[in-house]
Amino acid sequence: MGAEARRGPRRGEDTRAAILEAARGEFARTGYAATSLRGVARAAGVDPALVHHYFEGKDDLFAQSVVLVSLPGPPASLASQVMEGSREEVGLRAVRTFLGVWEARRSSFEALLRSIVTSEEVARAVREFLTQEIFGRVVSGLEPGLEEQERDLRAGLAAAAAMGLAMGRYVVRLPGVADADPETLVQRVGPVLQGYLLPR
Amino acid sequence: MGAEARRGPRRGEDTRAAILEAARGEFARTGYAATSLRGVARAAGVDPALVHHYFEGKDDLFAQSVVLVSLPGPPASLASQVMEGSREEVGLRAVRTFLGVWEARRSSFEALLRSIVTSEEVARAVREFLTQEIFGRVVSGLEPGLEEQERDLRAGLAAAAAMGLAMGRYVVRLPGVADADPETLVQRVGPVLQGYLLPR
DNA sequence: AGCATATTTCATCATCTGATGAAACTACTC
DNA sequence: GAGTAGTTTCATCAGATGATGAAATATGCT
Numbered sequence: 001m002g003a004e005a006r007r008g009p010r011r012g013e014d015t016r017a018a019i020l021e022a023a024r025g026e027f028a029r030t031g032y033a034a035t036s037l038r039g040v041a042r043a044a045g046v047d048p049a050l051v052h053h054y055f056e057g058k059d060d061l062f063a064q065s066v067v068l069v070s071l072p073g074p075p076a077s078l079a080s081q082v083m084e085g086s087r088e089e090v091g092l093r094a095v096r097t098f099l100g101v102w103e104a105r106r107s108s109f110e111a112l113l114r115s116i117v118t119s120e121e122v123a124r125a126v127r128e129f130l131t132q133e134i135f136g137r138v139v140s141g142l143e144p145g146l147e148e149q150e151r152d153l154r155a156g157l158a159a160a161a162a163m164g165l166a167m168g169r170y171v172v173r174l175p176g177v178a179d180a181d182p183e184t185l186v187q188r189v190g191p192v193l194q195g196y197l198l199p200r
Numbered sequence: 201m202g203a204e205a206r207r208g209p210r211r212g213e214d215t216r217a218a219i220l221e222a223a224r225g226e227f228a229r230t231g232y233a234a235t236s237l238r239g240v241a242r243a244a245g246v247d248p249a250l251v252h253h254y255f256e257g258k259d260d261l262f263a264q265s266v267v268l269v270s271l272p273g274p275p276a277s278l279a280s281q282v283m284e285g286s287r288e289e290v291g292l293r294a295v296r297t298f299l300g301v302w303e304a305r306r307s308s309f310e311a312l313l314r315s316i317v318t319s320e321e322v323a324r325a326v327r328e329f330l331t332q333e334i335f336g337r338v339v340s341g342l343e344p345g346l347e348e349q350e351r352d353l354r355a356g357l358a359a360a361a362a363m364g365l366a367m368g369r370y371v372v373r374l375p376g377v378a379d380a381d382p383e384t385l386v387q388r389v390g391p392v393l394q395g396y397l398l399p400r
Numbered sequence: 401a402g403c404a405t406a407t408t409t410c411a412t413c414a415t416c417t418g419a420t421g422a423a424a425c426t427a428c429t430c
Numbered sequence: 431g432a433g434t435a436g437t438t439t440c441a442t443c444a445g446a447t448g449a450t451g452a453a454a455t456a457t458g459c460t
Contacts, residue, residue, distance in 0.1 A: 007410085037449090047409055050408065153388070156380075164362070167364065172359075209426050211426085236416080
């Protein structure tokens, strides 16, 4: 007998934080659509109703646990961080910046990555973020007055290269890419982004 | 009154094919985990039990509708198709070959792509296919006797670039990449794969 | 002490999921 | 025409899911 869980607060435990942490893990494992609130509750060792007590629903939980954490700051500062310095090394700086952000927030970034595919909303957000906020600004900054089609192509190819690197390293875990030293990747992939952003 | 659906065969309709087609569409929209057999049945305008009548279960349906169709033939022939020709244009041929296969089987390929993220099994299969069957062979063929680490890195980077292109074009639909003419992509991305596979 | 507030659990809903067995129906063979 | 095999629908199951409202408990305030 006895194993009935007592109700009421448990001292010294930050349940909300535990739920957030568990949610990040679940979203990172299976993506938005396949993650269940009950699964999150189970992973957090908590009653499912508690998840609803702290968050409005699945959308809100995803926003709080993943999206808010994935961004290190305002997008514009990311873009300008990439732009700052010599034109010949934009590519290197871009890869270095991204890898830095990704590695530092690995699990929430992985969750975001896995959710691109399951949720059209997330896909749209990532598309707009990458093309408008980041690479669009960078390309326009490097070469103002470029016609729209060429600008989109350059920004898109750079974004695709970045996504490929992310997918290969965190989702598919390609040997050689998943276990490479970050700076190795910067040296190899940097010139590629450079070529996309500022052809010859 | 009247609206009860009659049982028994419907002449002239290939129901199994309709289910396969609907399944491909659903898997392509939301990936393996988020696709339900009932959703497939609904999309095919068919009773859910019929899906079970024709297929063993979700795994089987996925295998029949997506996996079997995604491969144009034995992997080895894909690899040799890429190798055939001048060394200086392996990159171009690789991108051209892949884009050709993808465009021709777009919806089943999209389903595969979306399922990489939701199913660890699919991810493993894709990883092994890309690194061992395709780019592993290509790199080894181009430069035999390369040490394992370097071979994995080159193959992995090439695979990552290909996946990025696929994600950008079919899943995230980056403007500039999603709507580009295939040959434009070949011309821009080809040199990148070339650089990964055969550095300088 | 007593009271208010926030936290946690329980019980329950309607809905969806994959799955199965049986019944109705059609088309074909003899 | 009777019978058989294959196709389709229906009824139903157990389990999971998102969600809600109410009860129980602990903590902090006065």
